[in-house]
Every structure is written in structure tokens, then in C-alpha cells.
């Protein structure tokens with residue numbers, strides 16, 4: 328399989344892939360160089376719009392559906408359109424997207440369209456009670472939809488430890504349980520949370536929570552949840568150690584048990600992915616920064632086949 332970027336006319340990242348209308352639709356970030364200097368909070372990831380990509384077969388031509396949503400279209404947004412995701416319900420398409428509001432706090436918004444490729448129209452306010460970044464929408468197959476999200480450092484999850492925004496909030500100490508992504512069921516119109524927001528626990532092989540000091544395994548950002556043979560898989564980036572890893576559970580609300588690593592560090596600082604089944608085969612969509620010669624904020628989306636063994640372990644991707 329080729330290791331080429333899916334498209335080269337745009338810098339793209341954070342691909343969330345879904346099968347809609349028998350095509351693969353990819354909802355990526357659209358990277359650009361705005362000149363904002365790099366820092367540990369990711370200020371240089373300064374994106375202002377989204378484009379949706381689609382293809383009808385892996386390796387086939389990729390359609391760019393044009394601008395799907397811009398920062399200027401969304402009254403509550405100040406900047407930084409980060410990693411989005413999408414869902415379909417009753418023929419309506421939903422785009423979930425994180426961005427900083429006018430006070431510099433990351434929130435998650437929702438926009439809708441009657442086409443999977445957009446354009447999308449955003450709700451005037453972010454999802455009530457939302458915070459942090461990297462929404463992933465799980466269609467549970469029983470009519471329920473869940474949003475999973477969160478990211479530490481620039482994603483601000485450490486500022487929400489008490490449930491209230493604290494600009495000085497820090498990560499737990501290395502010997503304390505790591506922060507986990509959050510999950511909430513979505514309301515029937517997919518525009519608000521129904522019930523409580525809970526934190527997903529990720530446990531080690533002894534049933535103990537992964538610790539904040541365990542940078543090779545602890546949750547950092549970029550959650551993706553999918554089901555395979557009746558088991559829920561939560562996969563994510565370990566951030567500063569640059570791995571893609573996964574954990575499994577019998578419930579979307581966890582607890583999850585850490586299972587292993589399936590992608591080694593790629594070119595560039597961030598690593599982010601999605602996993603989708605298409606025509607009986609499984610595919611990993613992810614990004615690296617090879618297209619820009621390694622500039623971490625100018626990335627490109629790629630796709631690779633993903634395999635499980637008989638026990639449901641995800642095999643390391645070459």
C-alpha cells in the first residue's frame with residue numbers, strides 16, 4: 328500500500344473517516360501557516376476552515392468538497408478550528424468541531440447539513456457544558472449517539488479537573504491517575520448533552536488506572552471509539568511520546584483496559600487518527616508532516632489497512 332498523502336493541494340490533519348452513502352467521507356483539520364510562533368499550547372495550529380474529502384475506493388481519486396465551514400461563520404468562535412468529527416442521523420449530517428471562544432477557552436460546536444460534504448451551518452452557541460478539544464461521535468447502533476472528547480496541554484483538559492474552568496489547572500502528579508477523555512450521550516437532536524459528562528477510566532493489566540507519569544500509555548488527545556465484534560475500542564494519541572495506542576471495554580462508558588500500541592511515532596509532533604470499516608476491510612486514517620518536510624503544523628492525511636488478530640488485538644501498523 329502506498330504511503331502517499333491523500334491530497335497534496337491542501338495541508339490536512341486529524342482525519343475522522345466515516346462511510347456515508349457508500350463512500351468514505353473524511354473530516355480533517357485544514358492546516359495553514361499563519362505565522363503564529365510555535366509553543367507547547369499549540370498556538371501555531373491556527374486553522375480557520377474545514378474542507379471535507381471523500382472517495383469511493385481506497386486508492387481512488389479524492390474529491391475535495393470545498394469549504395465546509397469557516398471561523399467567520401460561527402458567532403461564538405475566535406480561532407483555532409481543531410480536529411472535527413461527523414455523524415449522520417435521519418438523513419441529516421452533523422459536524423462536531425472544537426474552537427477557542429472569545430475568552431480563549433476551547434468549546435465544542437455543532438453544525439448541520441443535508442449533505443455529508445457540506446457546507447454546514449453552525450449553531451450560534453457551542454454545545455452547552457462542552458469544553459476542551461477533539462470530539463469523536465460514536466453512533467452506537469441502537470439509536471444512541473455519544474460524544475467522546477478531550478486533550479491535555481493545549482487542549483486545556485487539565486484546566487477542568489474540578490468541573491469548573493481554572494486557567495491555572497495542572498495535570499495530576501506523575502503518581503496520580505492520568506486524566507481521561509470525557510463522554511456524554513447526545514440529545515435526540517445531537518445538539519446538546521443528555522445526562523452527565525463522565526470521565527473514561529483507562530486501566531492497566533492489573534486493573535489499576537494508568538498514571539499521569541506513564542507517558543507511553545496515558546491518554547493525551549485524539550480519542551476515537553469504534554466497535555469490533557461487540558467490543559468497544561478506545562484509541563488515542565499519547566501526545567509527547569507520539570504513539571497511537573488503544574484500550575477496550577464492553578461498554579462505551581468503560582472502564583477500558585489498555586491493550587497496546589499500534590502506530591509508532593510519525594514525522595511531526597502530533598499523531599491523530601480514525602478507524603473505519605469499509606467493504607469488509609478495516610482502515611486507519613492518520614496524519615504525518617511529511618508533505619511539509621516535517622513542519623509539525625503542516626500535515627497530510629494518509630490511509631493504511633488495519634488488521635486484528637483472532638483475539639481482537641490490533642496488529643501494529645507498518
Ligand code: FUB
Pocket residue numbers: 340341356369372409410460461478548549597598599
Ligand atoms: O490539529 C490540532 C490538534 O493537533 C488536534 O486537535 C490534536 O489532536 C492534534 O492533532
